Amino acid sequence: MANLRVLLVEDDEDNRELMAEVLASSGCDVVSVPNGQEGLAKVAAAPFDVVVTDVGMPGMGGLELAKAVRAMAPAVAIVVVTGWAERDDIASARGKHVDAVLIKPVEPDALTQTVTDVARGASAT
Numbered sequence: 001m002a003n004l005r006v007l008l009v010e011d012d013e014d015n016r017e018l019m020a021e022v023l024a025s026s027g028c029d030v031v032s033v034p035n036g037q038e039g040l041a042k043v044a045a046a047p048f049d050v051v052v053t054d055v056g057m058p059g060m061g062g063l064e065l066a067k068a069v070r071a072m073a074p075a076v077a078i079v080v081v082t083g084w085a086e087r088d089d090i091a092s093a094r095g096k097h098v099d100a101v102l103i104k105p106v107e108p109d110a111l112t113q114t115v116t117d118v119a120r121g122a123s124a125t
Contacts, residue, residue, distance in 0.1 A: 004119050005046075008032040009039035009053040009065060010081070015104075019052065019081075022108045023115065036060025043069050048076055049119050052111075055082035066097040077118035081106055 006028045010016035013034070020032045031048075033039050037060050039053060051069055053062035060068075066078045078097060083104040094101060099118040102110060 004028045004049045004115065006030050006115060007039060007042055007048045007051045009034075009036060009051065009057070009062065011035055011054060011057040015054070019106065019111060022111055023052075026112045026115075028115070036062065036065040039065055040068050040072075043073055043076070047073070050077045050079065050115050052079045052081060052115065055080050055084065063097070070097045077115075077121075079114055079118055 004027070006023050008016060008020050008023065008030055010019060010032070011034050016032050016034065020030045023030045031042055031046075033042060035057055036053070039051065040060070042048070043051065051066070053065050055062035062080045062082070066080060069076055069078060077099045079100045079102060080098050081102045081104060100114050102114055
């Protein structure tokens with residue numbers, strides 16, 4: 001997992017800091033931002049291997065961000081984090097714009113394993 005460049009987009013500061021710390025301790029180069037608009041600007045400015053984004057955020061939500069990132073940088077792996085995995089829009093985004101879905105609260109091991117899997121091209125749950 002070392003040397004993966006990961007963009008973390010999460011509006012909740014505590015969750016963002018915790019997930020960034022988990023990813024950084026696994027050797028990732030993590031850039032974290034609090035909203036979808038800033039996330040999209042980061043993707044436009046520099047390459048990333050993986051984008052991890054919360055679904056429910058004010059303004060540009062995670063699914064909208066995933067769609068925009070996929071159009072801008074098709075090779076970037078995208079993981080969404082949500083408490084609403086059963087929503088139809090999340091299910092339909094999987095495979096098109098989203099490579100993996102993680103359910104909140106996210107376990108640290110699940111986060112690192114999922115990021116590793118999607119970076120290698122294996123779709124994860």
